[in-house]
Amino acid sequence: DAKTTQPPSMDCAEGRAANLPCNHSTISGNEYVYWYRQIHSQGPQYIIHGLKNNETNEMASLIITEDRKSSTLILPHATLRDTAVYYCIVRVAGWYTGTASKLTFGTGTRLQVTL
Amino acid sequence: DGGITQSPKYLFRKEGQNVTLSCEQNLNHDAMYWYRQDPGQGLRLIYYSQIVNDFQKGDIAEGYSVSREKKESFPLTVTSAQKNPTAFYLCASSISQGTSGYTFGSGTRLTVV
Numbered sequence: 001d002a003k004t005t006q007p008p009s010m011d012c013a014e015g016r017a018a019n020l021p022c023n024h025s026t027i028s029g030n031e032y033v034y035w036y037r038q039i040h041s042q043g044p045q046y047i048i049h050g051l052k053n054n055e056t057n058e059m060a061s062l063i064i065t066e067d068r069k070s071s072t073l074i075l076p077h078a079t080l081r082d083t084a085v086y087y088c089i090v091r092v093a094g095w096y097t098g099t100a101s102k103l104t105f106g107t108g109t110r111l112q113v114t115l
Numbered sequence: 116d117g118g119i120t121q122s123p124k125y126l127f128r129k130e131g132q133n134v135t136l137s138c139e140q141n142l143n144h145d146a147m148y149w150y151r152q153d154p155g156q157g158l159r160l161i162y163y164s165q166i167v168n169d170f171q172k173g174d175i176a177e178g179y180s181v182s183r184e185k186k187e188s189f190p191l192t193v194t195s196a197q198k199n200p201t202a203f204y205l206c207a208s209s210i211s212q213g214t215s216g217y218t219f220g221s222g223t224r225l226t227v228v
Contacts, residue, residue, distance in 0.1 A: 043221050044205070044219050045219070049216060102163060103207075107157045
C-alpha cells in the first residue's frame with residue numbers, strides 16, 4: 001500500500017471549516033483513499049473514502065486532486081467533539097484482490113478544535 | 116445493533132503469564148484484524164483473518180497467537196514471549212470484498228504488572 005504523509009498537528013476554531021491535508025504521491029490506480037479518526041482511548045471511526053471523485057457524507061467531504069497524489073478532508077463546521085487524531089490511509093479495494101486488504105496506519109494529524 | 120465487542124476494557128497481567136483478549140462481531144463480516152497501539156503512535160497490525168480457520172501474520176506477530184474457529188470470534192492471546200505487552204489492543208472487522216471501511220471495537224488496555 002502507498003505511504004501517506006500528514007502534518008502532525010493542526011488547530012481549528014469551533015464553527016470554522018477544518019481542512020486536513022494528506023499526500024499520497026505513490027498511490028496506485030486501484031488504491032482508494034480512506035479517512036478515519038480516533039478520539040482519545042477509543043477505536044478508530046471510519047469517516048469517508050474515495051477513488052478519484054470528490055465525496056461527501058454526513059460527516060465530511062473528501063477532495064482528491066486530479067492526479068490523485070494528494071487529498072483533503074474537510075469538516076465543514078468543526079466542533080469540540082471533532083478533536084481527534086485523523087488518519088489518511090490508501091488501500092487496494094478488496095475486489096481487486098478477492099480478499100480483504102490490510103489498513104496501514106501512520107501517526108495521523110492531531111486536530112485540536114478550540115473555542 | 117451490530118458492532119464489535121472487545122472484552123475486557125482493562126486487563127492486568129503478571130509478567131510471564133499468557134492472557135487472551137476477546138473480540139466478537141455480529142456484523143457478518145468475513146475479515147477480522149488485531150492491531151496494537153502504543154502511546155502517541157499509530158496502529159500496528161498483529162494478525163488478520165480473511166475467513167474462518169485461516170489467519171495471517173501482520174507486521175508484529177511475534178509473541179502473539181490467534182484462532183478463528185467461528186466467523187464471529189477472533190480471540191488474541193498475548194503470550195509470555197511478547198517482551199513488551201503493555202499496550203492498547205484494537206480489534207476490527209470488514210467485508211472481504213468491496214470498498215467499505217473497517218469497523219473497530221472500543222479496545223482493551225493491557226497492563227503488565
